[in-house]
Amino acid sequence: MPPDHTAAADNTGTPSPIFAIQKARTRFFGLTFDETIRVFFGGNAFVAVIVLALITFFLFREGSQFFGQNRDSLRTYRLAGLEYVDIIRQQEEDHTALTRYLFDIRLKAVVKLTEEGVDAAEAKRRLAKFDDYAERYGDTIVPVRGLVSELTEVATDIKTRYNENEDYKVARQQFLASGMKAEAEAIVVKNLDFSREILAITGTFPAYEQINTEYAEALKAAIAELPVLPVPELQPRLERFRELNREYLATFPTRTELLKNWNNNAPVGWSESFTQFIFGTRWLTASFWQDWYGIIPLFVGSLMISAIALFIAVPLGVGAAIYVNQIATPQEQKLIKPAIEFISAIPSVVLGFFGIAVLGQALRALSQWEALSWVPGFPYSERLNALTAGCLLALIAVPTIFTLAEDAINNVPRAFKEASFALGASRMQTIVRIIVPAALSGIVSAVLLGLGRVMGETMVVLLCAGNRIAIPDFTAGITAFVQPVHTMTGIIAQEMGEVVRGGIHYRALFVVGLVLFFIALLLNFLAQKIVRKYRISIG
């Protein structure tokens, strides 16, 4: 707070006429020298506000057109019939998943047989019936697969011609704009009649129906006669396989209905473009078929790594804060506090390099250690994964959490502690029952700010997270934590250098930046709110 006499001080600029020291005052835009300085400093104070506004503005400026472009892309996807093909393709992919289920059973059976001391040739002989069955089951999809690949070519062709045409249009516009009429005339724009082109795709519906009916029959026949496994323990899994197939078959009528009613002229709304980004589960770029910009895989990756980092950093950071503030001797305090501050100065890129060069291998070696095989997810084979990145990020979050939590504990009024002691509580009781609850709001906000730090960290995740763009397979439970992931910060850093300026991919990255920006603001806001709401009034 400035001293209270500022008001009086301001008056010194205009001496009263009694003293009559007449001096021509330099004035800038009607302000005295002192006022000018004040305005100058005030303007500088405003810089922080301006920068925040500029960040918002420029992220929006580059990113906002994304949703329009994404809408166009989705519209083409529908107009050119790619969507239609994908509906059938989904059916094929579901079948592939079921085949994989069969393979999984076989793998388990082989493991089991080997454990029983059966050699490979014998195991193969015993599983021959099953293999035969699996092969027959796998073959049932062949007609559908043939149709899909046929349609894929047709749809790709339509899309390519459409895109070429669009490019011609743009080129023509550019020629016209720069006054080169002859060149513009030379470009022949052939507008595509989608409703006619699409017949090549939708026209196959009767054929599809025929194929589908036969396919359904084949499937039903296949699940009617399940083979008998040489390993009785696995038989329930086959029953489950039959169940899954029934569920799969039940989706057929809806799919047929979907295809029948499918219309390539159905409008693509803004909301669709928006939901494809916010809830889209695919981030797929530079693909020959269709590009998808769904943030979910990246968001989940960021979240998972942050969870790992906080899982490690919160106990360590808060524990250290309690120790340093309440338990440690003054000499220890003098040593530990600067040391942790020093750790916070280690640049993140150096930590990332350490992860690649040392920690990745070390953790993998640790996971393959026999004595630790009870840990879920161990042993694993990917050197760079969410766990590696999370461990390093913990080291980044610890100093933040430690410093802020220590501050919060330090701010607990001394009287609380003394009163507790006076009532006969032990040091332990005082810490657990009095100090920590009193400082809890500060600790929570410290954790939130640590989370913000971790979410926004780029270099460590870019180098160590494995950079695989896919939602981790959570069906395996907690072992998903050792899978490679990609993150929001990582994707910006990785792809920004390679994209075409102004393209949809480029804009998508800016929108990801916007999301990050708002997450950071939200976390900051929450942290402040918590501190203010639950602050203990002293006295």
Added chain:
Amino acid sequence: MEKSTFWVFRLATYLILIAGFSVFGDIVVKGSATVFGAFKTTSTFPYFTNTFLTEAPESLYVFEHKGEKREMGDREYRAFREKETAAALAAGQPAPQFKADSYVYSAGGIWPCIVGTVLLVVGSMTIALLLGVSSAIFLSEYARDGAFVRFVRLAILNLAGVPSIVFGLFGFGMFVIYFDWNVSLLAGWFTLAFMVLPVVITASEEALKAVPKGFREGSLALGATKWQTIRSNVLPYALPGILTSSILGIARVAGETAPIMFTAAYVVRDKLPWDVEKISDFFFQGVMALPYHIYVVSSKIPQNEYTARVQYGTAFVFLGIVALIAASSIVLRNKLRGRYKW
């Protein structure tokens, strides 16, 4: 019971320290071999040089020659090859065949990166200090508590939480594209300066507030104007505090990679920054920078014994610089706290 719980807390604390210093130790031990192994004697003053610190990055060639395994940097390798070929031709033998494995950036040194980092830090800290100190002077000397000040403080607090990659995107969108500065020193300076602004403002304000009220009151009572008071009675006493706390900002600026990735850093550049035709070109050129170089050598080239040297060496030099800055900040601040007691 109480003792054992305290031990758990103690363990947590020391675990942090061990983790931090094992990272530090690994890089120091492995990296110092590269740096200190690169000393060479020369014939001119000061009679030694360190090739790792004073040369530009080169490709490393590993090959076998006359049954002997040799490693050479790009220039040395070419000269060697020419010499050997000429010698062989002179002796009337067929030219020797060279089959070399090459590893980019793995020979030579990191001089351009050091220069680039220093330039980035100096430029951005100058901007940040000018803006930040003025801002702090307003907040602590002029402003009265009100909606405006609260708004400004909120903005500063939020700015501090913005991820560095978002600053990078912003700098790219505003300076590189909108202002059309391209990938340049100037764009990097402003991006980094804005990033570090909250640190500088907070540090400066703290230092200004540490100057006792009496100093201002005395000056004002003698008839000095507000500005005269600040200039002669507040700033001189706050300056050491401002500078030492701002050193932490320097460590942050030097250590960040994400903001300069798209705004100022080049993967490789042959010319040194002062090698420009006109002065204005100086500001609009990209530079190599240590953090970005670490990123490049650790992600874009394979990990093996030949590349590990330059990786660890670069990381060691970089960590050394940053640690030195941070340590001096911590030490100076502790000293200062002891010196000024009003």
